[in-house]
Amino acid sequence: MTSFVQRVMQNPLLAPVYEHAYRPALALALMGFDFDHVRHEQQHTVEALRLVPGSRVLDVACGPGLFTRRFARAVAPDGLAVGVDLSVPMLTQAVRRSAGVLDAPAYVRGSAHALPFPDAAFDAVSCYAALYLIPDPRRAFAEITRVLRPGGRVALMASAESTYGVVRRVQHAVLPRTGLRMFADDDLTGWLADYGYDEITRERHGVAQYVSGTRC
Numbered sequence: 740m741t742s743f744v745q746r747v748m749q750n751p752l753l754a755p756v757y758e759h760a761y762r763p764a765l766a767l768a769l770m771g772f773d774f775d776h777v778r779h780e781q782q783h784t785v786e787a788l789r790l791v792p793g794s795r796v797l798d799v800a801c802g803p804g805l806f807t808r809r810f811a812r813a814v815a816p817d818g819l820a821v822g823v824d825l826s827v828p829m830l831t832q833a834v835r836r837s838a839g840v841l842d843a844p845a846y847v848r849g850s851a852h853a854l855p856f857p858d859a860a861f862d863a864v865s866c867y868a869a870l871y872l873i874p875d876p877r878r879a880f881a882e883i884t885r886v887l888r889p890g891g892r893v894a895l896m897a898s899a900e901s902t903y904g905v906v907r908r909v910q911h912a913v914l915p916r917t918g919l920r921m922f923a924d925d926d927l928t929g930w931l932a933d934y935g936y937d938e939i940t941r942e943r944h945g946v947a948q949y950v951s952g953t954r955c
């Protein structure tokens with residue numbers, strides 16, 4: 740059964756307002772109104788992924804392509820930025836936003852559970868603000884690892900459960916009913932370690948965690 744949050748992501752009313760209203764408002768609220776962090780989030784991601792001209796980068800669950808477009812600029816003129824998402828309204832908006840843009844990203848409809856790309860196809864893969872609503876995030880991470888070449892970089896942004904026991908218990912009791920999941924401090928870094936990643940880093944901002952690493 741499709742969760743409430745997944746239905747929201749598929750709603751055509753969300754896609755046009757996602758980039759300039761929904762996401763900035765939510766990001767600021769969830770990250771403790773840390774304006775500086777939110778303003779530099781895309782640049783930090785480009786750095787975490789170590790994108791250079793010529794890189795091939797995949798943005799998993801790209802939504803309307805806000806990060807994908809930034810990646811495309813970083814890898815131009817001879818690189819490739821690809822966004823993949825399940826939602827047709829989000830992808831339609833992504834394509835619209837790239838109309839007439841030189842070095843625009845490519846967009847593909849597909850599921851993070853079974854990425855439609857060959858093994859080791861990318862130098863870098865990101866997945867932001869999505870693992871907490873994807874039904875099987877561990878399988879999505881296995882797919883991310885499969886399409887990333889050895890030596891390639893991964894950057895993830897996902898939820899981080901509360902440090903307060905009572906709040907944590909409420910989060911785990913209530914949020915799964917909506918299709919959302921809160922991750923523990925060592926969930927994502929643990930996956931990277933299990934898959935033998937190197938240079939693993941983790942940063943927390945409010946209820947968000949940023950994890951990066953290098954595939955061995």
Ligand SMILES: C[S@@+](CC[C@H](N)C(=O)[O-])C[C@H]1O[C@@H](n2cnc3c(N)ncnc32)[C@H](O)[C@@H]1O
Nearest residue numbers: 748800801802824825826829850851867868869
């Ligand atoms: C909150 S948006 C995040 C968009 C963008 N990455 C960002 O940081 O703003 C979550 C996106 O995940 C997509 N999504 C949800 N489940 C997915 C799946 N199984 N495979 C691919 N995309 C999925 C939704 O369609 C939505 O566009």
